[in-house]
Amino acid sequence: MLRALFKFNGxxxxxxxxxDSVRESIGQIPLPAELVIPLHQSIGGTPRPLVKAGEKxxxxxxxxxxxxxxSAAVHASTSGTVKAVEMRTMAHSSGLGTLCVVIEPxxxxxxxxxxPVAWRSLPAGEVRDxxxxxxxxxxxxxxxPSHLKVQGSRSTKFKTLxxxxxxxxxxxTCDDMQxxxxxxxxxxxxxxxxxxxxxxxxxxxxxxxxxxxxxxMRAAVANLGDTARDxxxxxxxxxxxxxxxxxxxxxxxxxxxxxxxxSTDYGVQCFNSGTAYAIHEALEFGRPLISRIxxxxxxxxxxxxxxxxxxxxxxxxxxxxxxxxxxDRVIMGGPMMGFAMPNPDVPVIKxxxxxxxxxxxxxxxxxxxxxxxxxxxxxxxxxxxxxxxxLYWFSRAKQFGKAQEYxxxxxxxxxxxxxxxxxxxxxxxYYRFAKSEIWDREREKAAADAARERYEFRLAREERExxxxxxKLAAKAAETRAKLAAEAAATAAEDDPKKALIAAAxxxxxxxxxxxxxxxxxxxxxxxxxxxxxxxxxxxxxxxxAHTPPENKP
Amino acid sequence: xxxxxxxxxxxxxxxxxxLRVAAALLPGIAAYxxxxxxxxxxxxxxxxxxxxxxxxxxxxxxxxPVWLFVSDGSALVTAWLIALTFPPVVPWWLTVTATLFAIVxxxxxxxxxxxxxxxxxxxxxxxxxxxxxxxxxxxxxAGFADFHTQLGLxxxxxxxxxxxxATPLDALRTALHSEENRATVAAVxxxxxxxxxxxxxxxxWIAAGxxxxxxxxxxxxxxxxxxxxxxxxxxxxxxxxxxLINGDQFATPLFHVFSGGALLxxxxxxxxxxxxxxxxxxxxxxxxxxxxxxxVIRTWGAYPDGIAFAVLLMNIAVPLIDMxxxxxxxxxxxxDGA
Numbered sequence: 001m002l003r004a005l006f007k008f009n010g011x012x013x014x015x016x017x018x019x020d021s022v023r024e025s026i027g028q029i030p031l032p033a034e035l036v037i038p039l040h041q042s043i044g045g046t047p048r049p050l051v052k053a054g055e056k057x058x059x060x061x062x063x064x065x066x067x068x069x070x071s072a073a074v075h076a077s078t079s080g081t082v083k084a085v086e087m088r089t090m091a092h093s094s095g096l097g098t099l100c101v102v103i104e105p106x107x108x109x110x111x112x113x114x115x116p117v118a119w120r121s122l123p124a125g126e127v128r129d130x131x132x133x134x135x136x137x138x139x140x141x142x143x144x145p146s147h148l149k150v151q152g153s154r155s156t157k158f159k160t161l162x163x164x165x166x167x168x169x170x171x172x173t174c175d176d177m178q179x180x181x182x183x184x185x186x187x188x189x190x191x192x193x194x195x196x197x198x199x200x201x202x203x204x205x206x207x208x209x210x211x212x213x214x215x216x217m218r219a220a221v222a223n224l225g226d227t228a229r230d231x232x233x234x235x236x237x238x239x240x241x242x243x244x245x246x247x248x249x250x251x252x253x254x255x256x257x258x259x260x261x262x263s264t265d266y267g268v269q270c271f272n273s274g275t276a277y278a279i280h281e282a283l284e285f286g287r288p289l290i291s292r293i294x295x296x297x298x299x300x301x302x303x304x305x306x307x308x309x310x311x312x313x314x315x316x317x318x319x320x321x322x323x324x325x326x327x328d329r330v331i332m333g334g335p336m337m338g339f340a341m342p343n344p345d346v347p348v349i350k351x352x353x354x355x356x357x358x359x360x361x362x363x364x365x366x367x368x369x370x371x372x373x374x375x376x377x378x379x380x381x382x383x384x385x386x387x388x389x390x391l392y393w394f395s396r397a398k399q400f401g402k403a404q405e406y407x408x409x410x411x412x413x414x415x416x417x418x419x420x421x422x423x424x425x426x427x428x429x430y431y432r433f434a435k436s437e438i439w440d441r442e443r444e445k446a447a448a449d450a451a452r453e454r455y456e457f458r459l460a461r462e463e464r465e466x467x468x469x470x471x472k473l474a475a476k477a478a479e480t481r482a483k484l485a486a487e488a489a490a491t492a493a494e495d496d497p498k499k500a501l502i503a504a505a506x507x508x509x510x511x512x513x514x515x516x517x518x519x520x521x522x523x524x525x526x527x528x529x530x531x532x533x534x535x536x537x538x539x540x541x542x543x544x545x546a547h548t549p550p551e552n553k554p
Numbered sequence: 555x556x557x558x559x560x561x562x563x564x565x566x567x568x569x570x571x572x573l574r575v576a577a578a579l580l581p582g583i584a585a586y587x588x589x590x591x592x593x594x595x596x597x598x599x600x601x602x603x604x605x606x607x608x609x610x611x612x613x614x615x616x617x618x619p620v621w622l623f624v625s626d627g628s629a630l631v632t633a634w635l636i637a638l639t640f641p642p643v644v645p646w647w648l649t650v651t652a653t654l655f656a657i658v659x660x661x662x663x664x665x666x667x668x669x670x671x672x673x674x675x676x677x678x679x680x681x682x683x684x685x686x687x688x689x690x691x692x693x694x695x696a697g698f699a700d701f702h703t704q705l706g707l708x709x710x711x712x713x714x715x716x717x718x719x720a721t722p723l724d725a726l727r728t729a730l731h732s733e734e735n736r737a738t739v740a741a742v743x744x745x746x747x748x749x750x751x752x753x754x755x756x757x758x759w760i761a762a763g764x765x766x767x768x769x770x771x772x773x774x775x776x777x778x779x780x781x782x783x784x785x786x787x788x789x790x791x792x793x794x795x796x797x798l799i800n801g802d803q804f805a806t807p808l809f810h811v812f813s814g815g816a817l818l819x820x821x822x823x824x825x826x827x828x829x830x831x832x833x834x835x836x837x838x839x840x841x842x843x844x845x846x847x848x849x850v851i852r853t854w855g856a857y858p859d860g861i862a863f864a865v866l867l868m869n870i871a872v873p874l875i876d877m878x879x880x881x882x883x884x885x886x887x888x889x890d891g892a
Contacts, residue, residue, distance in 0.1 A: 008884070009884075012564070014562050014564070015562070093558075170562060246884065246885070250884075256884055256885040256887065257885055258883075258884070258885030258886050259883075259884075259885060261885070331559075331561065333559075335559065335560060335561040335562040336559060336560045336561075336562060337559050337560070338559050338561070339558070339559065340558070358561065363561035363562070365557060366557055366563055367567065368619070368622055370567075370568050370622070370623075370626065370667065370668075371665075371666065371667045371668035371669065372668050373568060373571075373628075373667065373668045373827050373828050374668065374827045374828055374830075374832050375571065375827040376778075376827060376832050377566070379832065379833075380778075383884070384883060384884040385881055385882065385883050385884045386883055386884075387832065387833065387880065387881070389832070390832075390876075406880070407883040407886070410883050410884060410885070410886075415559055415560030418560050418563070419560050419562060419563055419564050420564050420566060421563075421566070422566040422567050422568050422570065422571050423567075423568055423668075424563070424567070426557060426558065428558070428559065428560065429557075429558055432558075
């Protein structure tokens, strides 16, 4: 059945270099002396190591548990002994170290106990946990944990599941060979995803330069009968980057998913064909993701696809293809978006779809960079409909605000612009630079914002405390003043207990004297009585003085 | 340091682009030589040598890699456009001065390749027609003199009487502007010796040569259809409208398209990427603006052809045009609600 396809703008048609690596079937590689399995192999959190040096592990045993939900478990690719859990150089152009589990294989390939998952009878959340713990991530190269994608959008009804078998990058043929040789596994995986997502239709997009894969998949669809219902194999025009998720969604459905939006908001989800196969293995057989098909190509005598265990040193994987003597680098991924490895001993990981051996003849250094002449070739080639030369000018001038205004972050770094540039400007490098600068600045800004907030909070707190303290002090002072005033009023007579006692004693004595006085003074002469009255008056005066509150008492 | 992805690069270069542009001028140049003699070849050589030497000297002064930029072909294209837009018998010093002005001032002093806001060849043309209006207006008639005489005109004493004549555009404008002589387009063309079938005698064939080269540039994808089409369509449309309104006073669209520098301009001048608009819609607006202004200057202005001033005026508007015609980014098109 023919389907109306849509077009995306731009794109390029570089030489595909695909024919050499598809002559032989998918090969096996002997076990290396040691497997170096990085714990961090997917987008998200670094899995926590579950094993220690000296421990024996089985093939498929979980050695790193997912750290949070945005993460995926990591497993031992073969049975053997854990030699170390230590930092090793990661398969990244930075050459930085990452925590790895180093396993010395025992050669027995002894599996952990595996059993099929009854996923149909499990709630969706549990199936997602199983996929996470089986270490399933996107095998197209982005290594996004797949379990996070096995759910629709809350707002939009799910419609179309897309299986990406486009494989548009030159040299890479791993998906092609898998679809040729193992179509049933890919289709069963697609069927599982169809049922989990309750998709109305499944479109498997394959570039039309892979007629064998298309034929093989179509035959398998016919063979699988009802299992493959609603699944269509759709050949699409060969044009890089037709295998970019957004470009493929556009070609198959006409929908353009903007940057920052999820395709599920448009009722579409997209998985790589290799991921579908891995999901099938995980749920139908209980086998976690421990290996993948890798194209070993480029400057080698016998390019070929191999099923390679994760942790296998790239050098070991290149050996059977016989790298030519002038080889000068190892690239992970394709020639358009791949990254040069710091050395050939870094391990094959989940993201390794291709090991590309380079040489100065195969990938000559670009000619000297010339100024941009604004010819617009890059804009014609850009599949994201950007104006790459404008982004170049802004990035170069460090006008990052303008670069963002011109949608820098919609750039998928496919390399089409740099591929066509007559001035040989490494445009993608400028965008990578601008993006990382912006991220840095945003981090710095976030840090500065946090610091400023902390500072402002502290100022506010100090101010508040100061005010509270002042209020407290004022209250206390007022209280004291009130008390003093009250005391002063109440104890106009008894300011001091001692004086009060004296006064009381005096009063008593006076009363006594007054009581007895009539007797004593009865027989007194008038002169004596006058003397007594005078003395009495003086005493009264003294009492008066004694009872007056002191003026300068503190 | 090793370079990063993409590791595959298309075999393309500024030099290849520029040399193909120069090659596309060859049919027009061949017709030029056929009708007007080899003088134009002398002017082309003069301009080329001046441009390359001037560019090399200023690159050395600016401490830039001399060979890398001198060999990129951009100075050569500028030089050829100067030679082809100037009358073929201007004195040698005029060609040299104009070329030096274009390369040194308009191009290099603004930062060199890719940095100049104005089209260097057109800036040189504008400068010279303002500074030496007479010399810049002395266009010879087809088959006017032998090569020896032509060389004498370029390098020696100038005795132009009887050799040069007003160009068709000039003749038409002068005749139509003179108050007492209420000439009509048809009458002027019928009387004028310089007129051919579509444009000027001989010139229309040179224009056809440029058209041929231009179509090849389209096929080579060095220029897109936007600018030539918008320029010619705008020029033809406004000429057509006025011709329909008053055929006696306004020449036909075909006459405008095949006269002066219209076809050279359409494919080789308007399409200069450095100083032109870059977005698809911007290119249409930019080129259509040049087409309209060209017709306006030709019809009511004081100069025989209006392309140079029209290009420079629209060059000024380029940043504004580009800013307001940015195409929608993937996923952000109208109706996506984003």
